Structures are given as structure tokens and as C-alpha cells.
Amino acid sequence: MRKYFTVLSIAGSDPSGGAGIQADIKTISALGCYAMTAITSLTAQNTTGVRSIMPASPSIVTDQIDMVMEDIPPMAVKTGMLCNAEVAGAVAERLKHYHINNLVIDPVMVSTSGSRLLSEDAIALITREIFPLSTLITPNKSEAAALTDEDDPDRQAAAFSDMGCRNILLKGGDTSDSDFKTDILYLDNCEKRIELRADAIDTTNTHGTGCTLSSAIASYLALGYNLTEAVNAAKLYITRALEAGAFVTTGKGHGPVNHFFSPRRLKNFNPSTFRNL
Numbered sequence: 001m002r003k004y005f006t007v008l009s010i011a012g013s014d015p016s017g018g019a020g021i022q023a024d025i026k027t028i029s030a031l032g033c034y035a036m037t038a039i040t041s042l043t044a045q046n047t048t049g050v051r052s053i054m055p056a057s058p059s060i061v062t063d064q065i066d067m068v069m070e071d072i073p074p075m076a077v078k079t080g081m082l083c084n085a086e087v088a089g090a091v092a093e094r095l096k097h098y099h100i101n102n103l104v105i106d107p108v109m110v111s112t113s114g115s116r117l118l119s120e121d122a123i124a125l126i127t128r129e130i131f132p133l134s135t136l137i138t139p140n141k142s143e144a145a146a147l148t149d150e151d152d153p154d155r156q157a158a159a160f161s162d163m164g165c166r167n168i169l170l171k172g173g174d175t176s177d178s179d180f181k182t183d184i185l186y187l188d189n190c191e192k193r194i195e196l197r198a199d200a201i202d203t204t205n206t207h208g209t210g211c212t213l214s215s216a217i218a219s220y221l222a223l224g225y226n227l228t229e230a231v232n233a234a235k236l237y238i239t240r241a242l243e244a245g246a247f248v249t250t251g252k253g254h255g256p257v258n259h260f261f262s263p264r265r266l267k268n269f270n271p272s273t274f275r276n277l
Helices: 022-031 058-071 083-097 119-132 141-148 153-162 209-222 226-244
Strands: 006-013 034-046 047-057 076-081 101-105 168-170 180-184 195-200
Touching: 006 022, 006 058, 006 209, 006 226, 022 034, 022 209, 058 083, 076 209, 083 119, 101 119, 101 209, 141 153, 153 168, 153 180, 168 209, 180 226, 195 226, 209 226
Parallel strands: 006 034, 006 076, 076 101
Antiparallel strands: 034 047, 168 180, 180 195
16 A cells, blocks of 8 residues: 655644645645644734734644544654643653654744744743754744844854754745845754755745745655755745745735645655655
8 A cells, every 4th residue: 555745734723824734734735745734723813914822722732643643644744833831842742752753843933924923931842842852943033043042143053053953944034135045054963054045036925934944844854855955945945936926916914925836746655665754
């Protein structure tokens, strides 16, 4: 029997469809993987902002993760909005229990519209309990500064390394550079940083770009790419998704990217010849 390439997203829900769980499902599916979810919170939001947030109970978050893990083990996992310390603690405990191999952590703190999405006590728990479990963390410029109290990328990476992070992708999409957007990848036991540059896309349709990028990285890891290949491929995917959705109006604020600019068929493999669990 053949199997699908499975990816689990542990994140919050966005009813407007551009970010969170909805963006993750679209991204994972567009890249030919089988998307699964554990919802950490319900939000009332759209392209203009977040009105309210209702965290899920830690027990239901735990149960969602368990039901997926026990039946359809994911080949990669990404986490997004973890909301509060209780939810983050439940997620951390389950991630430790299942010894996840390909774990991408998007430390979602603030939405594109500027709304705060993560409590202070949750930040402390995530940095202490979840960061050391990660294959890769993907903070943007403002998140990296807030989490490390540093402005220099090299010092930020060193601070994340001290927190137990093996690999760090510092995203540059929220910089003011008008020509290029440059992300910086720091790999474990590699002194030289890798700069990933892409053309800046002139658009306000940037809702959910962080969710989309981290889901794309997790998807490529599930497909068997090594980390550097997965980050490069995901960077290309988000750039093309931004470009494809740049001039489409969806909502009155920051619209979504076009996740399905070139969708793949749902891929499958023979377990006897592919090992990535």
C-alpha cells in the first residue's frame, strides 16, 4: 500500500482564510502533501485586523494531536499561533512525547495587521520548552528583536542558539528594502550564514506570509528535501505566491497570497523505498 506525504499544522484558525490553519492547509495541499491540523485557538479576524481570540482548552489540543499521531503519523510538523502558556505547554508535552523529527516553529507573536497574538507567559514557555525541540525556527525581524533583545542578525542567531535552537531562519520580509527581501539561514555547526535573496513584490497582499512560508518548509521536509533545500524551495514558493496574488483585491486590508498559483497533485510513495519518519 502506498502512502501520502503527511504534514501536521498546530496553529490557530483564521475565518478569512488567509493565515493560520487555513493558509497552512492551502500551502501543504498546493505542494502535494496531505494536510492535518490541531487547532489551538479560534480567532475573529479578517484582512483588516483581529477582533477577538478564544484559546482552545489544553485537553482538546492534546487530544487533537494524539488522534493524528496515533492514526496518521506526520512526516513533518509546524507550529504557528500557540496563544497562551496553557496551550503552549500542552503542545510542548506532546511534541516531546512523540519525538518529532521535522519540526518547524513559527513563533507567531503579532498579526500582519499589528494585533498581539501571543501572551508573555506563553513566550517564556515556548522559548524554554519548544525551541530546543525544533528543526528550524522562523522568526521575522520584529519577532527576532523581541525574543532576543538584539538588533544585529548574527547576535540574534547566537541568542537563539543559546535557547537551544539548532537552525534559525531570520525572515526579512518585514524590512523596508524596496528592491529585495533577504532571509538569513543559520545552520547548526556551520559558521557561515546563508543569505536567501528574492525580488521584493510590490503588494499589500501579505496576510499569512509567515504561516505560508513555515508550512512550505515543513512540506518540503516531509517530501525528503534536506533543510537548506527545503528553505530555498519554500522561499521561491512564497515569492511566486506573492507575485501571483499581488494585484487581486480580497478584502479591505492586507489580502492573502495566491497559494494555488501552480498546485501539485497529492503525491504518494512506497514506504518500502522511502524513509522519512
